[in-house]
Each structure stands twice: as structure tokens, then as C-alpha cells.
Amino acid sequence: MRSPIQPYLQNVLDSIAERTDGELADYIPELAQVDPAPFGIAISMLDGQTYAAGDSDLPFTIQSVAKAFTYALAIRERGLEHVLEHIGVEPSGDAFNRISVDDRGRPANPMINAGAIAAFALVPGESAEEKFAEVLQFLSACAGRPLSVAEDVFASEMDTAYRNLGIANILRAGGALAAEPTVAVEGYVRQSSVLVTTEDLAVMGATLASGGVQPVTRERVIDEDTAGHVLSVMTTCGMYDAAGDWVSAVGFPAKSGVGGGIVGASPGRIGIAAFSPRLDRHGNSVRAVAACERLSRDLGLHLMRIPEVGHLAVREAVTNTSVENDIGSAAYFRLQGTIDFVAAETVVRRMSSESVSERYVVVDLAEVIEAKSVALLMLSEVLGAFCSEGKYLYVIDPAGIYSAADIEAHGLAGRVQHVGSWEEGERVARERTEQGLEP
Structure with a gap:
């Protein structure tokens, strides 16, 4: 007998699949050439059981979704107090690539480019290679399998990384960047080029939702306090300048990326992910946002409409x-x-x-x-x-x-x-x- 959950996810996907609005991330040459058609949805329970529909096993680059996890790694390795000396936690209200700093010279939050570059700089290691090795190991631990890099996307993004290099130099001049600008930007761009699937992201979301325990391997990758902090920042800052709309309409912590992916987490319940390459004006996937809105409504996932805790049924x-x-x-x-x-x-x-x-x-x-x-x-x-x-x-x-x-x-x-x-x-x-x- 087949579970009804997969057919439900397929129904959600089918109801949204005809949408073709939005544009590819054409400012990154390699992403401007991707197929705009794929669409995948996945959810992961906290015991590792995963349900998916559509192109859920198709690899794509993680892009800014990685920011939430690198931030978690930086906190794990450096401690929250030290990280907060370099990165704030306030919503910027700006686009993801704006130079947003507070009156202390810190990036506004770790979910915009400036904050993510600063977070990568805090990862242990001296060179970009050493730091990235730590990041890749952590991302793989959260996904429950070894991940790899799309080298063509990495090269394409590095060729056009002028703005990020400018951001890094400004942060370094202000004392908010704990590494040389070229080291921080190279590693940041490489982490954005890590390949994942929608199912990977759902499991990674479940890792955060479970308080830092990877649902498949049962490895504790971060402590509960760190997971809670990261989820809080994702709630207020994870969807860039559309964060307010997201909290109102969807209402669970999430992080998007210009590769078309969105990772979400319903604390103590499930991990959620969706992927489709066409983006809205904020840089968020049009179809993935619509899918998350539907899942939140149907499954009662909005944080401000908390259902009673489900007992063992x-x-x-x-x-x-x-x-x-x-x-x-x-x-x-x-x-x-x-x-x-x-x-x-x-x-x-x-x-x-x-x-x-x-x-x-x-x-x-x-x-x-x-x-x-x-x-x-x-x-x-x-x-x-x-x-x-x-x-x-x-x-x-x-x-x-x-x-x-x-x-x-x-x-x-x-x-x-x-x-x-x-x-x-x-x-x-x-x-x-x-x-x-x-x-």
C-alpha cells in the first residue's frame, strides 16, 4: 500500500507547475543557461523519512541557501558572542547584494551577501581551501551524504565577483572581516557552487528543525541553542527584502538561493524544500515560494498559528x-x-x-x-x-x-x-x- 503523502505532494506540484513567470539569474553566466523547467518538492520527517515529487533528485547549486548553514558552523566553532561581534541579526530591508552595515560597521545579518562573506571568514582555517573544506564537510554532514562542487558555476561566479570583492574590502577596512577579502570571497563563492538536490535540502531543513540532529545519521551537528538562533535569523532575514511577506504568508523559517532552491524548517516537526529556477524580483523562486505557501496552509505550519502538539498517534x-x-x-x-x-x-x-x-x-x-x-x-x-x-x-x-x-x-x-x-x-x-x- 502506498502512503498518500507522495500523491499529495504531486498534486501540489501539478497545481503550480504551469506557472512560467519569473526570470533566471542571468547575472551569473552559467545560471543564465540552466533549464528553467525543473520543479521539485520534498519534505523530511525528523526520523529521516522523506517524501518527494517532481525533479526532487535533480542536482542544482545551493547558492545562498548555504548562508544559513555556514553561519551555524561559524557559531559552532567560534561561539555566538564572537560571531555577533562581526555580524548583526537585524533585517536589512535591502536586496541581497547591497552593502548593508550597522553603526558598528557590521553586516546587517548573515543572510545577505555581506554577512555571509563575514560568516565564511569566521570558519576555521587560513586559506580559502582550508575554510571551504570545513564548510563542505559541514554541509555534507547536514545532508547526510558527501556533496560536491559545480566547478563551472564556481568559475563563472568568480569571473563576475566584483561586487562581492568590493563588499569584502569595505568590511575588511571597517574591521568586520576576519580574513583577507580574496580568501573570504573565493570561499564564499565556492560554497555557493555546492551541488544539492531538493531532497538534500529537505533533510538539511529537518536537521535544523530537530535542534541540530541529522535525521538520517542521528549525528548532532550543532547544539539546540545554535539551531534555534539560526532558525530565528532565517525567519526574519532569510528571504531578503521579501522577508515580511514571507512571514505573513508562509510563516516558517526559510532560506532561499538564486539557484532556485528554498530550504524551510518547521521546528520540532519537519524539513521542507522546493526548487525551480525562475526567480521573482527579490531573487526567490516563484514556484518554490508558491509551493511553500501551499504546504504551510495545508499542513498547518505557520509559526503564528501553532497547532496542538501531536502525540504519538x-x-x-x-x-x-x-x-x-x-x-x-x-x-x-x-x-x-x-x-x-x-x-x-x-x-x-x-x-x-x-x-x-x-x-x-x-x-x-x-x-x-x-x-x-x-x-x-x-x-x-x-x-x-x-x-x-x-x-x-x-x-x-x-x-x-x-x-x-x-x-x-x-x-x-x-x-x-x-x-x-x-x-x-x-x-x-x-x-x-x-x-x-x-x-
């Missing part, structure tokens, strides 16, 4: 050791707590992965406090799949969490029996068996 799933009575044997799934998207993912993954040979499937919602609409939709997909396999479905739901009206709305009327208790379910099953409806 599947308390008990009995399939091999069946629940039996005089009617027959049943696979029994007992849920509890508040079922939001994260909890529902646990439910559908468990139910989809179980090999159910029993004639009946019983889903017990008696201890469920609340189920979000997205959770009911996901549950309906799994129940529908069981029905298509010829199973007889019963939902025990005394509080009407998943009502008969919901069952009808999801196209399962007559296929799923809605009952108030186990005893009522047994009675209905006997009656339907006597009527020949469940032979």
Missing part, C-alpha cells in the same frame, strides 16, 4: 496477532491524542507498511482529542486503499472526530462503517453478515 497496531471474535479476525489500529500532519504521517506510514491479511480492519479513535483536516484526508486515503483490497472497514469514533459526513465527503460512504463503540461495531458486522453484505 498509533498506540497499538495488531496485525500478525489478530483481534478475534466469533465474526472473524481484525487488524486493529488504535490512535490517540491530537492528530496533526506530523502525527498523521506516523499513522499512515505504520498502516501502509503493515501486511494486513485479516478480513476486517478496525480503526479506534476513542482516545483521539482532535484530528486536523489534512490528517482526515490522509486517513481516508489509507482506508480507501484497504477497501480496494477487499477489507471491511470499521471506525470506532464515539466523539465524531471522523464523522459519517466526513466518510461520505471522502468517497467512502458504504465502504467504511462509522460506529460509536467496539460493541456497536460487532453488532453492525453481524447484521451486515446476515444480510450478505460482508460474506
Whole structure:
């Protein structure tokens, strides 16, 4: 049985794919030549389970998405107090390539070019090569696999790095740059040329969302305080001069790059990523922004609309050791707590992965406090799949969490029996068996 999450992501992608507005990053010669058509979406749970749709495994350059992670590395190695002596944390309100410094001569924040160049300069090492080796190792640790560099993009960007060199020289003159300008800019441009996929970015987002623990390898790459600080700065500064619109419409920490990628993190819940090369006037991917808006709305990810914390949703799933009575044997799934998207993912993954040979499937919602609409939709997909396999479905739901009206709305009327208790379910099953409806 297939999880309904991937088809949902495909639906999101299909609903946005026809958009062709926006332009390629034509000020970087190599990026001006990329195919504008690819589009990928991915989410990563905090245990490493990843779901994706579209061109999610297509490599592209990370560009400014790397800024958030290099900033985290600088804090890990130098300490937050030292880093704040060189880089501020205030939104600049300016485009990403503006020379924005505060009254202390520091770059306004680490998410614009000036701040990112200063952050790279704080990474351990003397030469650009030594510093970049640390950055690449850290990015790879966050992604859970070795990453590499697109050397053609690196060369192309270095050939046109005049503005970044100018920014670095100004910072160095003001005492805010902890390395020689050529060292800082060369390393900064090389980190921007690291190749990633949308799935990589989703896992990297999940690393931040989990408080610094890589979800696949379980390696702690940064501490919780650093992760929280980086997420805070991403929230206010990660989308450049569109940060206010982003917080209002989407509402989770994110960082974009002119390669077309966006990484997002819903703290304590999931990592999110989207990729498509055409950019809006702020330098953010048009399709990726639209995808994140849809995911935030559908999955309830907006930080200012915090849902109840999802409890462990599947308390008990009995399939091999069946629940039996005089009617027959049943696979029994007992849920509890508040079922939001994260909890529902646990439910559908468990139910989809179980090999159910029993004639009946019983889903017990008696201890469920609340189920979000997205959770009911996901549950309906799994129940529908069981029905298509010829199973007889019963939902025990005394509080009407998943009502008969919901069952009808999801196209399962007559296929799923809605009952108030186990005893009522047994009675209905006997009656339907006597009527020949469940032979």
C-alpha cells in the first residue's frame, strides 16, 4: 500500500507547475543557461523519512541557501558572542547584494551577501581551501551524504565577483572581516557552487528543525541553542527584502538561493524544500515560494498559528496477532491524542507498511482529542486503499472526530462503517453478515 503523502505532494506540484513567470539569474553566466523547467518538492520527517515529487533528485547549486548553514558552523566553532561581534541579526530591508552595515560597521545579518562573506571568514582555517573544506564537510554532514562542487558555476561566479570583492574590502577596512577579502570571497563563492538536490535540502531543513540532529545519521551537528538562533535569523532575514511577506504568508523559517532552491524548517516537526529556477524580483523562486505557501496552509505550519502538539498517534497496531471474535479476525489500529500532519504521517506510514491479511480492519479513535483536516484526508486515503483490497472497514469514533459526513465527503460512504463503540461495531458486522453484505 502506498502512503498518500507522495500523491499529495504531486498534486501540489501539478497545481503550480504551469506557472512560467519569473526570470533566471542571468547575472551569473552559467545560471543564465540552466533549464528553467525543473520543479521539485520534498519534505523530511525528523526520523529521516522523506517524501518527494517532481525533479526532487535533480542536482542544482545551493547558492545562498548555504548562508544559513555556514553561519551555524561559524557559531559552532567560534561561539555566538564572537560571531555577533562581526555580524548583526537585524533585517536589512535591502536586496541581497547591497552593502548593508550597522553603526558598528557590521553586516546587517548573515543572510545577505555581506554577512555571509563575514560568516565564511569566521570558519576555521587560513586559506580559502582550508575554510571551504570545513564548510563542505559541514554541509555534507547536514545532508547526510558527501556533496560536491559545480566547478563551472564556481568559475563563472568568480569571473563576475566584483561586487562581492568590493563588499569584502569595505568590511575588511571597517574591521568586520576576519580574513583577507580574496580568501573570504573565493570561499564564499565556492560554497555557493555546492551541488544539492531538493531532497538534500529537505533533510538539511529537518536537521535544523530537530535542534541540530541529522535525521538520517542521528549525528548532532550543532547544539539546540545554535539551531534555534539560526532558525530565528532565517525567519526574519532569510528571504531578503521579501522577508515580511514571507512571514505573513508562509510563516516558517526559510532560506532561499538564486539557484532556485528554498530550504524551510518547521521546528520540532519537519524539513521542507522546493526548487525551480525562475526567480521573482527579490531573487526567490516563484514556484518554490508558491509551493511553500501551499504546504504551510495545508499542513498547518505557520509559526503564528501553532497547532496542538501531536502525540504519538498509533498506540497499538495488531496485525500478525489478530483481534478475534466469533465474526472473524481484525487488524486493529488504535490512535490517540491530537492528530496533526506530523502525527498523521506516523499513522499512515505504520498502516501502509503493515501486511494486513485479516478480513476486517478496525480503526479506534476513542482516545483521539482532535484530528486536523489534512490528517482526515490522509486517513481516508489509507482506508480507501484497504477497501480496494477487499477489507471491511470499521471506525470506532464515539466523539465524531471522523464523522459519517466526513466518510461520505471522502468517497467512502458504504465502504467504511462509522460506529460509536467496539460493541456497536460487532453488532453492525453481524447484521451486515446476515444480510450478505460482508460474506
